[in-house]
Amino acid sequence: MTTSSSPSHWTPAGFEEEALSARFTDLHPALGKRQAIIESARCLYCYDAPCIKACPTSIDIPTFIRRIHDDNLEGAASEILDANILGGSCARVCPTEILCEQSCVRNQGDECQPVLIGLLQRHALDNAKFESHPFTRAAHTGRRVAVVGAGPAGLSCAHRLARFGHDVVIFEAEEKAGGLNEYGIARYKLTDDFAAREVEFLLEIGGIEIRHGQRLGDNLAIAELTREFDSVFLGLGLGTSHSLGLTGEDAPGLMAATDYIKVLRQSSELNVLAVPKHAVVIGAGNTAIDIAVQVKRLGAESVDLVYRRGEAQMSATPHEQDIARANGVMIHTWARPLAIDSNTDGQLSAMQFARTRVEDGRLIDSGETFSLACDGVFTAIGQGFDDASLSDVHAAGMARSGAKIEVDTMLRTSLPGVYAGGDCIARGQDLTVQAVAHGKLAAEAIHHDLMLKVEAA
Amino acid sequence: MTIHTPLNEDNARPAGAGANDAASNDHVASYKADLSINFAGIRSPNPFWLASAPPTDKAYNVVRAFEAGWGGVVWKTLGEDPAAVNVSSRYSAHYGPNGEVSGFNNIELITDRSLEINLREITQVKKDWPDRALIVSLMVPCEEEAWKTILPQVEATGCDGIELNFGCPHGMPERGMGAAVGQVPEYVEKVTRWCKTYSSLPVIVKLTPNITDVRLPAQAALRGGADAVSLINTINSITHLDLDRMVAHPVVGGRSTHGGYCGSAVKPIALNMVSEIARTPETANLPISGIGGISNWEDAAEFIALGAGSVQVCTAAMLHGFRIVEEMKDGLGRWMDSKGYQKIDDFTRAAIPNTTDWKHLDMNYQVIARIDQDKCIGCGRCYIACEDTSHQAIMHLAKDNGTARYEVKDADCVGCNLCEITCPVDNCITMEEQDTGKPYMNWMEDPRNPHRAA
Structure with a gap:
């Protein structure tokens, strides 16, 4: 494994590349x-x-x-x-x-x-076989819009803006566009280079430029964008993963599920990926299912998924839970992480859990504990908004709803000319399709607001 | 349970086997009804005959059909030598939404084998299968001498009857035969009379539907002495085109021609034509062999209830093989048992008294659609059909959970059945009879009729 987060005690599982690739083809094969x-x-x-x-x-x-x-x-x-x-x-x-x-x-x-x-x-x-891109651009408006983040929200927004005749510059921190489609979705859901091909298709409309290596709060500031562009759309996603809040969380072998999936998605050779022998996944969402299933398919001998509440409360759908079980993932409910155990080499060796139950509507420890021996723990207990991205003076004035960005029904933030959508806003639902919908809606709002200004001028 | 045994010599029906299919020896008894018929003097162990068509082209097929349980066959049309010659690429189909064949089209001519071979095979098959109905279809030029020549040869085979092919709509009419005869009642009468003159066999006149009023050739056949009519022959048709090559199917060397349409899509047309003859006083007692899209026992029962004494099947066999007759017999037999019908005659023409002219319908009868909300899946098809194309009698209401609820506006519902037809769920929308408290009143008695006799 080529990432710095790869602990030294993990090794590739020893399968042939061909055998591994076969495990990461379409989970649901296409219809004939x-x-x-x-x-x-x-x-x-x-x-x-x-x-x-x-x-x-x-x-x-x-x-x-x-x-x-x-x-x-x-x-x-x-x-x-x-x-x-x-x-x-x-x-x-x-x-x-x-x-x-x-x-x-x-x-x-x-x-x-x-x-x-x-x-x-x-x-x-x-x-479908299109001779050319199926959408055309309206007459050039001369307006320029900055889109921050080339994920589903940003790409959707950019394409719709381009259709309206505006010019768009997308600022993207990563090397590739696509956001979670490129870096975060399970490999067997978006196979091959589909995410990249889809971006390529989307850009065929013209009028969209992507600048990579541009990270808001790092080498990019909202103040600068609002100065240079007529409107700004923020499709920032969620940049951080929640931590367990336990001592020893920096133990080699414990990492955010999203970090490992990112490496997995970018890997061209699955047989060199280091993988834990006995993995524990903490969480109950689709990311938890995704990491559990993928690590199992990569060759982990056991994968235990642990959630503090019951199956009915899991945000992963029953369908997703079934996929996990079908892949040999053991699902443990009503248990919360208690402590991280390391061996004498400082490597992760086990995870301790406290059994839980609900009493008077509150989740409490039942007093019983248990331990799962493991050399890898993946946390998938949700992601958070990365505050660093809104650290410049101008951005700091933006109204927030909790950690996330507050928007009105037309996805306008409290800053004039700045819109936001996708997972970074308060009503984000952690769904690709929701992000696409936000991008589209924001583009319509931006277009509407820009055209009002044209009429007023 | 019917045990369908594979066809081989061991289970081929021996010559002289019993004439009634019910509870016969080659399968476990499944129904008590007697399916045997006597159609215009032609006996058959069941009413299911294979129509004159490719499945009855030669002894090989016919023997397989008899082994499979068909009650009779109408041997594919014989003609004068030299035999007809067929083109390559002969059939095409009209497909339903799941790719199932709803209509079938062919451009084949009559037999393309010599008269001598056909007559020899017919003789042998009839000898081997005496209990089955074997009718020979004929088509020769509209000249007395031609009929006078062929009829004795056919009669010598021992066959049970002849069927006059006055219906073939493609190819043969260009030569003055087939539908070219069937469309002119005088010709129908004349040729029928020749047949009755030069043959002692029962004569069945097969009618073409490619005519304005099918009752006229039926009456002509009766005048000519016909023992029965059979209908319908195929309907002039073009099923579909190859839009790249701009040519209809079936394509013969870049060109096409119209064919004859059959299969389940033609059933409604055939049913009506059969009923028209059956309920016309003049032809009411003329035996009818019903043909047209019969695909299962229910279709057969409908033809019989509207006047058919036997039914002929072709497309269903061409699509599924001869074994389909077992399903037809089993279904018909069980249904007859359930209704207490002991023999086919018990329900022959049973629906004729209820089939009438529009002017005799009750103007005071009223049905209103009812939507069973427990069964409704909320597809909205009834609503949009009624709203756009009918009487705006269904309300589209929002339910608390965001889904829609559809309700009938009784006052606006005219009872057209459109919603019931569009509904994909069985018995979700039903048409319920209303008690209007008014007596039967037909249009001739209706005060709204400006031409009403005072």
């Missing part, structure tokens, strides 16, 4: 043409379709599915992309079981199962 035709015929083409309302980006699902069935894949893909320019990654990473597919009318009564909307969306986007 025949499957897509059969599945699309199941869609009832509902009026006032509940699936559309359940999609944060309001994709007109019945319409695109009808077009798939009518062998009009380009029409289907255009319909999807018009609502959600990152429809390809959303088709792969959305928890459809709690969004569109949950609300599908065929999820009720005797209808067997919901229409496989996510897989159909992927089918349309994977197979």
Whole structure:
């Protein structure tokens, strides 16, 4: 493992690259043409379709599915992309079981199962053949907008702004654009270089420049952006991971799940990745599931996922929990981390837990404890807003809601001309599709506000 | 439970086996009803015959069909030598949303084998399968001599009857045969009379649907002495195009031609035509062999209830093989048992008294749609159909959880059934009869009728 966070006591699990790669292909394989035709015929083409309302980006699902069935894949893909320019990654990473597919009318009564909307969306986007980028830019407005963060929110915002005829510069801290699609989503959900290809496609619209190595609060300040640009959109994401708050948290072998996933996603050779033999994952969200499953697939002998409450309270969907179990991950509920044990070499050796229960609505220790021997612990107990990004004087005046940025219904921050969306705002939901929706909405607000100024001038 | 045994020599029905299919020896008894029929003097162990078409082209197929349990076959149309010659690329289909074939189109002509071979095979097959109905379809030019020549040869085979192919809509009419005869009642009558003159066999006249009023050729056939009619033959059709090559299917060397349409898509047209003949007093007693998209026992029961004494099947067999007849017999037999029908005649024409002209319908009858909210899945199809294209009689209401609730506005519902048709859930929308308290009143009695006789 090439990262500095790789503890010396971890080694690659010793599998052939071919065998490992096979474990990181699509978790849900794409539909074939025949499957897509059969599945699309199941869609009832509902009026006032509940699936559309359940999609944060309001994709007109019945319409695109009808077009798939009518062998009009380009029409289907255009319909999807018009609502959600990152429809390809959303088709792969959305928890459809709690969004569109949950609300599908065929999820009720005797209808067997919901229409496989996510897989159909992927089918349309994977197979549509566009001669050129399917969207064009409106007449050049002469306005310039800065977008901070090339994640789903920023990219979505930039594309929509470009369509409106504005010029966009995206400031991105990392080497690659894509945000969590590139660095944070499980490798078997976004395979190959899909995230990069999707960004490439998005940029085909023109009028979007990406400047890498630009980190807000480091070599970039809001004051400077508001001076140079007509509007600013902040799609900063969440830059820090919550820590356990225990003594010895810097022990080699304990790290944030997101740090390891980032390395895993960027690795071109999985067989050289160092992996713990016995891993413990703390958390109950999709990131916890993602790290647990991926570490298991990389060759860890055991992976134990521990959550302080019960299965019903886990934010990972039952579908995600099933994936973890199917991959041999042991899920322990009602236990909270108590202490970190290290061996004489200072390496992580075990994690101690206190059993918990709810009493009078409060979570308390039951008095019982247990220990899990492990040489690796991954924390996935949530991420936080990185305060450093808003440390300049101008940014410091921005209203916050808790740690996150406060915005109005049109995603305007308290600073004039500055908008924000995605995970960094108070109503962020930790969903790619939500971030895309914010980016789109912010672009519409920015365009509206800029055009008002034009009219007023 | 029906045990469907594979076809081999051991289980081929021996010659002279019993004439009734019910509880026969080659499968476990499943129903008590007697499916056997006597159609215009032609006996058959069940009402399911294979229509004159590729499945009855030669002895090999027909024997397989009899082994599979078909009650009879109409041997593919014989003609004068030299035999017809077919093109390559002959069929095309109209598909439903799941890729299932709803309609089938062909441009094949009559038999492309010599008369002598066909007659020899017919003779042998009838000898080996005496209990099955074997009818020979014929098409020769509209000249007395031609019929006078072929009829004795056909009769010599021992077959049970002949069917006159006056319906083939493609290819043959260009040569003055098939539908070119069937569309002119005078020709129908004339040729039928020749057949009755030069043959002692029962004569079934097969009618073309490519005509304005199917009752006219049926009446002509009766005047000519026909023992029965069969209908419908196929409908002129073009199923679909290759839009890249700008040519219809089936494509023959870059060109195409219209074909004859059959399969389940034509069933409604055939049912109506059968009923029209059955409920016309003049032809009410003329036996009818029903043809047109019969795919299962229920279709067959419907044809019989509207006047058919036997049914002919082709497309279903072409799509699924001969084994489909087992499903048809089993389903029909069990249904008959459930209704207390002991034989086919018990429900033949049972729906005819209830099939009438519009003017006899009750103007005071009223149904209103009811939506079962427990079954409703909220797809909104009933709403948009009614709102856009019908009577705006369904309300679109928001439920507390953000989903929609659909309710019928009784006062605006005219009882058109559109919502019931669009609803994907079984018995979620039902059309409920209203007690209007008013007596039967037809349009001729209705004061709103400006032409009402005082």
